[in-house]
Amino acid sequence: MSSRRSRSRHAGSSRITDDQINDLVSKLQQLLPEMHNRRSDKKSATKVLQETCNYIRSLHREVDDLSERLSELLENADTTQADLIRSLIMQ
Amino acid sequence: MSSSLMSANPALNSGRSSTRRRNKKKIQSHAIAENLSSNDQHQNSPIEWKSDAQQQIYSSKLLQALRQVRNGDGSPAPKRVHEAADRALATTAKGRTRWSRAILTNRLKLKFMKKNNIVKRQRKVMTSISTGNSRSQRKSKVKILRLKSKSLPAFQRKVRVLSRLVPGCRKQPMPVVLEEATDYIAALEMQVRAMSALAELLSVSGSSSSH
Numbered sequence: 001m002s003s004r005r006s007r008s009r010h011a012g013s014s015r016i017t018d019d020q021i022n023d024l025v026s027k028l029q030q031l032l033p034e035m036h037n038r039r040s041d042k043k044s045a046t047k048v049l050q051e052t053c054n055y056i057r058s059l060h061r062e063v064d065d066l067s068e069r070l071s072e073l074l075e076n077a078d079t080t081q082a083d084l085i086r087s088l089i090m091q
Numbered sequence: 092m093s094s095s096l097m098s099a100n101p102a103l104n105s106g107r108s109s110t111r112r113r114n115k116k117k118i119q120s121h122a123i124a125e126n127l128s129s130n131d132q133h134q135n136s137p138i139e140w141k142s143d144a145q146q147q148i149y150s151s152k153l154l155q156a157l158r159q160v161r162n163g164d165g166s167p168a169p170k171r172v173h174e175a176a177d178r179a180l181a182t183t184a185k186g187r188t189r190w191s192r193a194i195l196t197n198r199l200k201l202k203f204m205k206k207n208n209i210v211k212r213q214r215k216v217m218t219s220i221s222t223g224n225s226r227s228q229r230k231s232k233v234k235i236l237r238l239k240s241k242s243l244p245a246f247q248r249k250v251r252v253l254s255r256l257v258p259g260c261r262k263q264p265m266p267v268v269l270e271e272a273t274d275y276i277a278a279l280e281m282q283v284r285a286m287s288a289l290a291e292l293l294s295v296s297g298s299s300s301s302h
Contacts, residue, residue, distance in 0.1 A: 024269035049249035067173035
C-alpha cells in the first residue's frame with residue numbers, strides 16, 4: 001500500500017488517490033461473473049485485475065465463436081429480409 | 092508564354108489538391124471534435140448496456156452491417172463478421188468511450204498505414220543485416236524486458252496487460268484503463284447476448300425453411 005502511495009505522488013499533476021483506485025476496482029469486481037461477488041472486499045485488487053483480463057479474453061473468444069457461427073448461418077440463409085422482419089417483430 | 096502557364100498550372104493543381112486534402116482532414120477532425128464536445132456534456136450518463144433498448148439498437152446496426160458484409164463478397168469470413176460486429180458495437184457507443192473511438196479510427200489507420208508498416212519492417216531487416224549485431228541487440232532487449240517485469244509490482248503489470256486487451260488504452264493512465272475496462276466489459280456482454288440471439292433466430296429460421 002505504501003509503495004502505491006509513493007507512486008501516486010510521482011504521478012504528476014493528477015493525484016490518483018487510493019480511494020479512487022479502490023472504487024474503480026470494486027466497480028470492476030461487481031461486473032465479474034463470480035459467485036463470490038456479493039462478498040466484496042474479499043478479493044485483492046490484483047486478483048480482480050487478473051480475473052478481469054481472463055473474463056475479457058473469454059468474452060473475445062465467445063464473440064469469435066459466435067461470429068464463426070453467424071458467418072456459417074449467413075452463408076446458408078437464403079433470404080435475409082425475412083430474418084430482419086422476424087427479428088424486428090420478435091424484439 | 093504558354094510554357095510558363097503550363098509550368099504554373101501543375102504547381103497550382105498540386106497546391107490545390109494538398110489544400111483540399113488538408114481541408115478534408117480539417118473537416119473530418121472538426122466533425123469528430125464536435126461530436127466529442129456534444130457528447131462530453133452527456134458524459135456523466137454512461138450507456139446502460141444492460142437495457143433492452145441498447146440491445147435493440149445494436150442488433151439493428153449489426154444486421155445492417157452483416158447484410159453489407161454478405162452482399163460484398165460471396166462468402167463472408169468470420170473475421171469480417173467479427174470486425175463488423177465490433178464496428179457496430181463502437182457505433183452504438185456513440186463515441187463516448189476511448190475504446191469505441193479507437194475501434195472506429197483503427198479501420199482507417201489500417202488502410203493507410205499498411206504500406207508504411209511494410210516499408211518500416213523492410214528497413215529494420217536491412218539495418219540488422221548490415222550491422223550484423225542482431226544477436227546482441229536481441230539479448231539486450233530481452234534483458235531490458237526482464238528487468239522491467241521484475242521491477243514492476245504485480246498490480247501495475249496486470250494494468251498493463253488489461254490496457255492491451257481494451258482497444259485504445261495502451262498508453263492511458265491507470266484510472267482511465269480501469270474505467271474503460273468496466274464499460275468495455277458491459278458492452279462485450281451485450282454484444283454476446285445480441286449475437287447469440289441473432290444466431291438463434293437465423294438457425295431457427297434456417298431449420299424451419301428447410302422443412
